[in-house]
Structures are given as C-alpha cells and as structure tokens.
Amino acid sequence: MEHVxxxxxxxxxxxxxxxxxxxxxxxxxxxxxxxxxxxGANALDADAVARIFAAKERPAADPxxxxxxGAEQLPLVARHVSPLGQALAEAFWPGPLTLxxxxxxxxxxxxxxxxxxxxxxxxxxxxxxxxLRAAGVPVAAPSANRFGRTSxxxxxxVWHDLRGRIEMILDGGPTPVGVESTVVDASASxxxxxxxxxxxxxxxxxxxxxxxxxxxxxxxxxxxxxxxxGLLRTHYAPRAELVLYRGRRALNALRTDLAAALAAGRxxxxxxxxxxxxxxxxxxxxVYRLGADLEAAAQRLYAGxxxxxxxxxxxxxxCDVAGGGLGLALRDRxxxxxxxxVIAD
Ligand code: TXA
Ligand code: MG
Numbered sequence: 001m002e003h004v005x006x007x008x009x010x011x012x013x014x015x016x017x018x019x020x021x022x023x024x025x026x027x028x029x030x031x032x033x034x035x036x037x038x039x040g041a042n043a044l045d046a047d048a049v050a051r052i053f054a055a056k057e058r059p060a061a062d063p064x065x066x067x068x069x070g071a072e073q074l075p076l077v078a079r080h081v082s083p084l085g086q087a088l089a090e091a092f093w094p095g096p097l098t099l100x101x102x103x104x105x106x107x108x109x110x111x112x113x114x115x116x117x118x119x120x121x122x123x124x125x126x127x128x129x130x131x132l133r134a135a136g137v138p139v140a141a142p143s144a145n146r147f148g149r150t151s152x153x154x155x156x157x158v159w160h161d162l163r164g165r166i167e168m169i170l171d172g173g174p175t176p177v178g179v180e181s182t183v184v185d186a187s188a189s190x191x192x193x194x195x196x197x198x199x200x201x202x203x204x205x206x207x208x209x210x211x212x213x214x215x216x217x218x219x220x221x222x223x224x225x226x227x228x229x230g231l232l233r234t235h236y237a238p239r240a241e242l243v244l245y246r247g248r249r250a251l252n253a254l255r256t257d258l259a260a261a262l263a264a265g266r267x268x269x270x271x272x273x274x275x276x277x278x279x280x281x282x283x284x285x286x287v288y289r290l291g292a293d294l295e296a297a298a299q300r301l302y303a304g305x306x307x308x309x310x311x312x313x314x315x316x317x318x319c320d321v322a323g324g325g326l327g328l329a330l331r332d333r334x335x336x337x338x339x340x341x342v343i344a345d
Pocket of ligand 2: 142143151
C-alpha cells in the first residue's frame with residue numbers, strides 16, 4: 001500500500017479548518033464523534049471513498065455511514081424519509097442514531113456497497129460538527145480501525161491502526177459514548193434495530209413504540225443476504241482470544257478458569273464490571289475494570305480490549321453484562337468479540 005505521512009493534530013479550530021480542506025481535496029481524516037473515532041472522506045467522491053476501504057482493508061461488501069452536519073443536508077444523500085424515520089431524526093439527532101434510508105443516485109455505489117439504501121447520521125460531538133460544517137460535504141466515515149479490530153475510542157488507537165495510511169487524525173480526546181451508533185431500519189414497521197448502540201431500544205420505543213432487534217448473527221459464515229452487512233461475528237475482536245462467560249454461575253466458572261490459566265503459566269487478562277472485579281483479583285491476573293455502571297462500561301470496553309492486548313495477554317476472560325439500556329449493545333459487542341462462549345448455569 002502507498003505510504004501517506006499522517007499528521008496527528010489536536011482538534012483546534014485551525015486544524016479543523018485544515019482537515020476540512022483535506023476532505024474537500026479527496027483526502028482521509030480521522031475525527032472524534034460522540035461514539036467512536038470515524039475515518040472520513042467526501043461521501044460524494046468515489047475515489048476518496050475507495051481509499052477508506054484500502055486504508056482499513058475493509059471488504060467492499062461492507063457499506064459506510066454518511067455523516068451530515070444537520071438533517072437539512074438529508075436531501076443530498078437520501079431520496080425519502082418515512083414518518084417514523086422523521087420522528088427518530090427529530091428526537092435523536094444530533095446523536096448516536098443511524099437511519100437506513102433510500103439513497104440518492106449521486107451517492108457512489110462504493111459508499112453503500114451497491115445497496116439502494118444509505119446509512120446516515122448527524123453526530124453529536126463539537127469536533128465532528130465543526131469539521132462537517134467546514135467541509136460542507138457529506139462525509140462517509142466507518143470506525144477508524146483496521147477491519148476486524150475493535151473501534152477506536154482515542155486518537156492513539158487510530159494512530160496505532162492507521163498511521164502511514166491516512167492524511168490526518170484530529171485528536172479530540174476519548175469519545176464519550178464509546179460504542180457505535182444504533183443502526184435502525186425505519187422503513188420497516190415496527191422499526192428494526194440492525195445494530196444496537198448508543199441510543200437504546202428503550203429510548204427508541206419512547207418515540208416510535210415497540211421495536212424489533214435483528215438477532216441474525218453471521219453464524220452461517222458470510223455477509224450475504226444479511227440485512228446489515230456489518231454484522232460479522234468477529235467484527236469487534238481484540239488480538240487475544242476472548243472467552244465470554246454467561247449464566248448464573250458465570251463468575252465462578254471464570255474464576256476457576258482464571259486460576260487454571262495462571263497455574264498453567266499462561267498470561268490471562270480479565271474484563272469485568274467493578275462489582276465482579278473484586279471477586280476476581282488473583283495474584284498475577286491482569287484485571288481491567290469496566291466501571292460501576294453500563295455507561296462507564298460502554299466508554300471503556302474497547303479501550304480495555306486494546307489495553308489487555310497491549311499487555312501481551314494470551315487470552316481475555318470476560319463476564320457477560322446484564323441489564324437493559326446499553327446492556328444490549330455491550331452484550332452484542334462482547335459476543336461478536338468472543339471466540340468462545342461458556343454457559344455456566
Ligand atoms: O458510531 C458509529 O456509527 C461510527 C461513527 C464513526 O459514526 N461508525 C461506524 O461505522 O460504526 P462502521 O462502518 O464501523 O459501521 C457501519 C454499520 C455497519 O454495521 C454497516 O453494515 C451498517 O452500518 N450499514 C451501513 N450502510 C447500511 C445499509 N445501507 N443498510 C444496512 N446497514 C448498513
Ligand atoms: Mg466498524
């Protein structure tokens with residue numbers, strides 16, 4: 001791949017103006033959103049969009065999300081918005097909600113992987129907002145990680161994955177939500193969640209009534225025929241093998257396996273909520289605390305996986321997360337990251 005010098009810059013107004021210029025000229029800029037860092041290109045420039053796929057090593061069959069500065073830009077990329085979609089946009093934009101809508105012909109096929117729909121959102125982050133306004137064009141942006149790795153929640157994560165492949169990274173600090181946006185098909189009734197995320201099912205239901213959640217994982221082994229081609233099972237994986245513990249006796253089973261791994265001279269790491277981390281403290285075990293509540297856990301999940309990877313662990317043991325709200329998105333990401341699930345009832 002062609003080597004591109006990467007500038008890592010604090011997201012000052014001057015650097016945001018520079019980044020907007022890079023986008024307008026067909027370059028690639030990673031920037032913070034409220035969910036995770038995105039890797040942006042002018043969504044109406046097919047060559048620029050092609051470079052996103054190359055930089056990430058992302059399969060062309062996985063479509064991108066188009067970011068707008070506001071709903072008033074919708075006609076640039078979408079042909080039509082259903083009344084339910086309209087209600088959701090009004091309730092949650094700017095914010096971590098992505099709507100799948102019928103696409104405008106001027107959106108290049110590369111953005112939507114040839115689908116006749118386009119995924120769109122208006123991010124709620126001051127740097128993303130300022131960049132989108134300054135660029136003046138819709139910006140296609142997947143998460144700014146190498147394909148198959150966990151999404152980046154800091155500029156350093158982006159640097160680690162994409163330096164030498166993109167023109168610029170705007171550093172706006174750690175992202176506040178920490179898991180990706182909720183992807184919703186609002187042309188269906190009831191509204192269908194294709195990917196759980198920062199806007200919870202309960203929040204959606206308060207606006208549009210009962211919603212359904214797409215549970216069809218890619219156990220069948222391919223993205224073909226899936227409603228959301230990004231739902232690959234290993235989409236959010238750390239480098240180390242991740243084993244997920246589920247069920248009433250999950251904590252016990254994890255503790256037993258942790259002791260066995262340590263005794264065998266392995267180097268295990270643990271991901272656990274604060275309350276469970278207490279019970280798992282063992283000499284020699286690296287325990288990453290996800291925090292006391294689901295909001296903290298969402299913010300820290302990907303950073304935790306990357307941190308444990310950086311510590312050179314050979315296996316990550318994780319306790320499944322309970323609860324509604326962000327619990328749904330957390331369980332989704334954990335089960336996609338897992339190479340094995342242990343059910344202990
Ligand atoms: O929070 C987020 O959504 C972040 C930030 C950067 O905005 N972006 C993100 O993008 O997570 P990405 O590319 O990693 O995930 C995009 C998701 C994938 O699951 C993809 O399949 C789905 O959106 N998607 C995109 N276009 C679609 C379409 N036309 N129909 C159904 N699903 C679509
Ligand atoms: Mg992604």
